[in-house]
Amino acid sequence: MTLWLVRTGKYGEFEQKFLDDRRIYLSWGGLATDLSGMTSKAHLRELLELRFPDFTKAKVSNALGQLHAFVSGMKKGDTVVVPSKKKPAIHIGEITGGYTFDPTGGTDYTQYRSVKWIASDLPRSTFDPDLLYSFGAIMTVCRVERNDAERRVREIAAAGPASRELSASSGDSHKELSEGAIEEDVDLERLARDQIARLIIQKFKGHGMERLVEAVLVSQGYTTFRSPEGADKGVDILAAPGPLGFGRPRICVQVKSTETPVDHPTLQQLVGTMQSVHAEQGLLVSWGGFKSSVEKERAQQFQGQILGSG
Secondary structure, three states: OOEEEEOOOOOOOOHHHHHHHOEEEOOOOOOOOOOOOOOOHHHHHHHHHHHOOOOOHHHHHHHHHHHHHHHHHOOOOOEEEEEOOOOOEEEEEEEOOOOEEOOOOOOOOOEEEEEEEEEEEEEHHHOOHHHHHHHOEOOOEEEEOHHHHHHHHHHHHHHHHHHHHHHHHOOOOOOOOOOOOOOOOEOHHHHHHHHHHHHHHHHHOOHHHHHHHHHHHHHOOEEEEEOOOOOOOOOOEEEEEOOOOOOOOOEEEEEEOOOOOEOHHHHHHHHHHHHHOOOOEEEEEEOOOEOHHHHOOHHHHHHOOEEEEO
16 A cells, blocks of 8 residues: 655645545645546646646646646555644545545535545654654655555554554664755755654653743743642643732643643633633643644634643
8 A cells, every 4th residue: 555645735724624524635726627537647747738837847747746646646545644734743544535526616625535534633743753754745745655654654543642652662663864864845844843842842741841831931921830740630830920920811721741632621621720710811732732622612712811732
């Protein structure tokens, strides 16, 4: 089987549509054309040159490879990874359908393949650096082949966030990037963020993350109280402005340093705790990001002064 990378738009604007519809879309609004009969690269190239006359030869060749992969390269049973742009997470699916054209789908949703999501919201820190590097390709659609990636991603999907232990027990050491491995078609900003995140979680895992969040609040002029290690009853940190902490707003902070995305009950616990400690605002910090149930409530809780951070 083959492993594919598919992106959900420059800003991740199509991500929720991918997940809700259980599909991967070729979200190229300027190409709402049925490509099912164009199995040869020559036909696809002719179409691209006709539709996009301003494209350079290099740009046409780049788009050609992606179109051909989506239309003819992908097969049922292949694995697809979809990196999130909205949180530090990656979704993994299995392709279950062939190329489909739906003229009623709307500008960005006319071309798709059906998928079965086998793992969603997996923290990026679950994946070894070499896999994250491969997932940093800037193309919308591409094949991932290096370092036995398809097998390893399948194992991660089966094990979830615990796959770091699975990888070690199976004899696979975490693969690092070698010097000089950087290529021009990789998102260097995302790669740098992954390396920084890897260093942070090594230094501040567990209660260390609470100390880091407290230090950030103190640097912003807040006076803080951090609960002792152990049962914190939903309060990791209390913070308020001023030298004695008598200012407003009064903030209740809950910190989760695990690699598992935070679920809706955790959010509701914070809301309840805010009331018990008379806090006007809440800050939920989650290293593993948030499950979709929490993301969907973000707008409502934003008005209620709950701030999420992943």
